[in-house]
Amino acid sequence: MCHPILEAASALAATLADVAGTNPVFMSTSDKAAALTELTRVGARLDELRLRVLACADDVADDNAARDAAEWLARHGRERFDDVRRDLRLALAIDTRFPVLGAAMRDGEVTRAQAQVIATALDRLPEDIPADLVSAAEARLVKEAGSFGPRELANLGRHVIEMLAPEIGEAAEAKRLAVIEAAAHRQTTLMLRRGGDGMTRISGLLPDVSA
Numbered sequence: 001m002c003h004p005i006l007e008a009a010s011a012l013a014a015t016l017a018d019v020a021g022t023n024p025v026f027m028s029t030s031d032k033a034a035a036l037t038e039l040t041r042v043g044a045r046l047d048e049l050r051l052r053v054l055a056c057a058d059d060v061a062d063d064n065a066a067r068d069a070a071e072w073l074a075r076h077g078r079e080r081f082d083d084v085r086r087d088l089r090l091a092l093a094i095d096t097r098f099p100v101l102g103a104a105m106r107d108g109e110v111t112r113a114q115a116q117v118i119a120t121a122l123d124r125l126p127e128d129i130p131a132d133l134v135s136a137a138e139a140r141l142v143k144e145a146g147s148f149g150p151r152e153l154a155n156l157g158r159h160v161i162e163m164l165a166p167e168i169g170e171a172a173e174a175k176r177l178a179v180i181e182a183a184a185h186r187q188t189t190l191m192l193r194r195g196g197d198g199m200t201r202i203s204g205l206l207p208d209v210s211a
Helices: 006-020 031-053 058-063 071-075 081-096 101-105 112-123 129-145 151-157 158-164 168-188
Strands: 189-194 201-203
Touching: 006 031, 006 201, 031 071, 031 081, 031 112, 058 071, 071 081, 081 101, 081 189, 101 112, 101 129, 112 129, 112 151, 129 151, 129 158, 151 158
Parallel strands: none
Antiparallel strands: 189 201
């Protein structure tokens, strides 16, 4: 008996084959708009299913002496390795840490590009942020995905904790800036070079705050 996921893949292939020769140029404007919207939703759902399989495909890599499922899929799926590696990270993040994000993709509410941005934003949250606040941040960004694209979501993701818990967000931002400033001070350089004409050339690298 064929696995339901394989049956779904076969049904999709058959359905797409039925319209392979259909020219959309003769669709009405409203039908084109509806088709684009619905195909985007279907694409998101298909992406989620692919990620769901990818997350548990370690055995495929083992059977084919591949480092992991991403390496195997890049080779057999003829895709860029970096793209598939990014997909694998997203698949594992959804599978183990971000169930709300996965459910939104499964419902066609969040695209893969949006999901990548949201998962990245959540992974960049400070480690000492409480788990319930991380979950609230996930839910908030998933909700905002209904109105914003990847670029806007990335901006929201950088400030999501400040929106949900201003006092925690401000403390985390201060800590982040302190780390950046300390790193900048470690890289500070100042060089003086005489020009031989009574003038000395100054060059260097200073932290923004000092500059």
